[in-house]
Amino acid sequence: MQPDPSFNIAVAEFSVQTETNSQLRKRDGLALASDLYRRLQANIDDLNISESFNYQLRSPEQPVQSGNTPEERTIEAQQLAEKIGADILVYGTLSPRDNQADFLPEFSSTTKVLSKGRNHRRPLPGRPLFG
DSSP: OOOOEEEEEEEOBOEEOOOTTOOOOHHHHHHHHHHHHHHHHHHHHHHTOTTTOEEEEEOOOSBOOSOSSHHHHHHHHHHHHHHHTOSEEEEEEEEEETTEEEEEEEEEEEEEEEETTEEEEEEOSSOOOOO
């Protein structure tokens, strides 16, 4: 018996907030998000849950980048999660600091309401950051 579709996780391309003379580039945000996606996939594969738990892990396809504040990014992330049907959207920002970069991971999540065998998603209230 196939398990019911149950959980969708998406990793968004991380936005890069650059300053003048910064070595950070947009591709750095994609590279970091792609690495996180590969690590998540490997960790999930190690759990051997695909037989009993149906999930989908999506690779970085779209950035969450237009917001200048965490609140603005949260709103954009919730909209993107709803648009692509993700239960959890992993996103974040890279910003330069001295000769290194600060990384701020963020998470947007929705709850599922099961009704007569159909899935309905709704955003969780408040600012859905873990950490």
